Amino acid sequence: MKVLLINGSANLNGCTYTALNEVQKALNENEIETEIISLGNKPIRDCMGCCTCRQNGGKCVFDDDIVNVIAKKAELADGFVFGSPVYYAHPSGRLISAMDRMFYSHGSAFSYKPAAAVVSARRAGTTASLDAINKHFGINNMPIVSSGYWNMVHGNTPDEVMKDEEGIQVMHVLGNNMAWLIKCIEYSKKNGLYHPESVQKIKTNFIR
DSSP, X not given: OEEEEEEOOSSTTSHHHHHHHHHHHXXXXXXXXXXXXXXXXXXXXXXXXXXXXXXXXXXXXXXXXXXXXXHHHHTTOSEEEEEEEEETXXXXXXXXXXXXXXXXXXXXXXXXXXXXXXXXXXXXXXXXHHHHHHHHHHXXXXXXXXXXXXXXXXXXXXXXXXXXXXXXXXXXXXXXHHHHHHHHHHHHHHTTOOOOOOOOOOOOOSOO
């Protein structure tokens, strides 16, 4: 059982990484394998809606960044944590661009697998950022993992984040909850209970 933790910050070892690392510790304590993947500081293209992925085996036409690599890894993962710093009360543009492309081109690799959003902020904008990330899970048949409070940490530096005792506790509880849910799903599979079959989406156009 494995969880991918996606660091949507351009800062490799910053506040977002610090939060994800605390989630990772809890997952590892529950014998869940983990991998933190950083989106890095190179440009990430946004989705253009070209639909080439529909004829390309689920591979995004843009192959000059890490998006296709993560999407491929997602096929073998059992859960996901997407982390982001807060910019102007929304997640980082690089994370949203990556998620838009992954979920549009390779959404089946994520479906029916638990996911969580984690955000870090100096002060505010956290709940709006969580909402933006969670919307990807909500339309892709993914159980959303929660904690004892919203999945956020506060601080302007990693050291300050570690002083946010409540936030760090939230990260640990989140990791424990995700491990529990993944194990429940694995137990269900071993006993013949699988997720519902996917259905062909009905798309209603409200302009008549």
